[in-house]
Amino acid sequence: MSDRPHEYHGPERVFSGVQPSGALHLGNYLGALKKFVTLQDRHDCLFCIVDLHAITVWQDPGDLADQTRHIAAAYLASGVDPGKAIIYAQSRVSAHTELAWYLNCVARIGWLNRMTQFRDKAGRNSERMSVGLYDYPVLQAADILAFKATHVPVGEDQKQHLELSRDIAAKFNNDFNVPGFFPLPEPLISGPGARIMSLRDGSGKMSKSDPSDMSRINLTDDADTIARKFRKAKTDPGVIPENPEALGDRPELANLIGIYAALADMSDQAVLEQYAGEGFGVFKPALAELAVEKLRPVTELMGRYLADPAEIDRILLCGADSADEIATPILAEVCDIIGFWKG
Numbered sequence: 611m612s613d614r615p616h617e618y619h620g621p622e623r624v625f626s627g628v629q630p631s632g633a634l635h636l637g638n639y640l641g642a643l644k645k646f647v648t649l650q651d652r653h654d655c656l657f658c659i660v661d662l663h664a665i666t667v668w669q670d671p672g673d674l675a676d677q678t679r680h681i682a683a684a685y686l687a688s689g690v691d692p693g694k695a696i697i698y699a700q701s702r703v704s705a706h707t708e709l710a711w712y713l714n715c716v717a718r719i720g721w722l723n724r725m726t727q728f729r730d731k732a733g734r735n736s737e738r739m740s741v742g743l744y745d746y747p748v749l750q751a752a753d754i755l756a757f758k759a760t761h762v763p764v765g766e767d768q769k770q771h772l773e774l775s776r777d778i779a780a781k782f783n784n785d786f787n788v789p790g791f792f793p794l795p796e797p798l799i800s801g802p803g804a805r806i807m808s809l810r811d812g813s814g815k816m817s818k819s820d821p822s823d824m825s826r827i828n829l830t831d832d833a834d835t836i837a838r839k840f841r842k843a844k845t846d847p848g849v850i851p852e853n854p855e856a857l858g859d860r861p862e863l864a865n866l867i868g869i870y871a872a873l874a875d876m877s878d879q880a881v882l883e884q885y886a887g888e889g890f891g892v893f894k895p896a897l898a899e900l901a902v903e904k905l906r907p908v909t910e911l912m913g914r915y916l917a918d919p920a921e922i923d924r925i926l927l928c929g930a931d932s933a934d935e936i937a938t939p940i941l942a943e944v945c946d947i948i949g950f951w952k953g
């Protein structure tokens with residue numbers, strides 16, 4: 611991974627999280643899960659199911675635990691191995707909420723006011739949103755810093771939140787005069803799949819919250835549904851160009867090429883070379899076939915994991931213990947640095 615030209619000299623550690631707030635889609639798979647799998651072999655990794663983040667908007671109490679198991683099953687089915695990486699639910703490790711409070715007292719209101727995701731989610735209703743939704747990025751910083759994580763694989767939409775995490779880490783180190791105590795975590799965003807767009811609108815990201823199910827490929831979609839969604843995906847009347855520069859003003863095509871490239875581990879250029887001159891009548895079925903080929907094993911395995919919730923629970927409990935072991939001494943140091951009474 612990249613050099614870290616600042617004062618932190620501790621070990622490298624990877625942290626990321628996914629909210630248990632609805633069905634996972636191709637954007638989550640390509641932007642996050644697929645990257646997790648490639649990182650776990652060479653790095654210490656924690657992959658969290660961020661249920662505390664999920665409850666910043668209403669979640670049905672009767673569904674939340676199962677949604678958490680659903681994300682755990684998706685991690686496992688994508689190839690995250692509990693023997694290599696720590697998989698756990700955020701609410702089971704109290705370091706997250708505890709550190710979030712300390713960091714609330716470091717982060718500035720002006721910084722949070724600049725967060726575009728809050729504005730996008732709240733729209734014109736910001737006065738009626740939960741305080742938690744506003745504070746969401748500070749909890750995210752706490753997730754990362756409770757483990758002194760140095761690298762965070764996420765999709766492009768999380769870039770601003772990661773910048774805030776760095777600002778909070780730097781201000782803590784500076785305010786308390788502990789240079790290099792927290793690392794300044796680096797986002798791992800690059801590569802194909804970092805920003806998968808809606809199939810209905812090349813200018814909006816593929817999202818769980820889009821009211822149109824046709825806008826996204828869900829990890830649980832069957833082969834026919836995947837083929838139908840790609841067939842109906844918005845495109846233009848042109849043919850596939852040879853040159854990636856020609857994608858600049860064709861966002862829907864650029865998205866489909868990007869999806870193909872990410873699924874096949876190819877560059878956009880290589881995909882264009884393969885399909886140059888073809889129309890969508892050829893490209894879309896090929897894309898659907900590739901998506902089915904790559905996603906079907908994940909979907910099938912997810913089903914098998916979900917059929918054995920006790921095994922998922924065992925993995926999550928074991929993961930929570932391991933996460934707790936890492937975070938507890940770090941939180942103790944934070945309390946010392948802040949100067950709390952120890953008795």
Ligand code: AMP
Nearest residue numbers: 629637638641642764765804805806816
């Ligand atoms: P969320 O579902 O919001 O908890 O997101 C989980 C992970 O998926 C995060 O790393 C996001 O950045 C990533 N992600 C979500 N939507 C997309 C998308 N359309 N393209 C690429 N990555 C995404």
Ligand code: TRP
Nearest residue numbers: 625626627628660663750753762
């Ligand atoms: N905000 C992230 C998302 O919606 C989820 C998340 C919470 C996260 N805490 C995190 C991602 C810490 C990376 C690191 O996608």
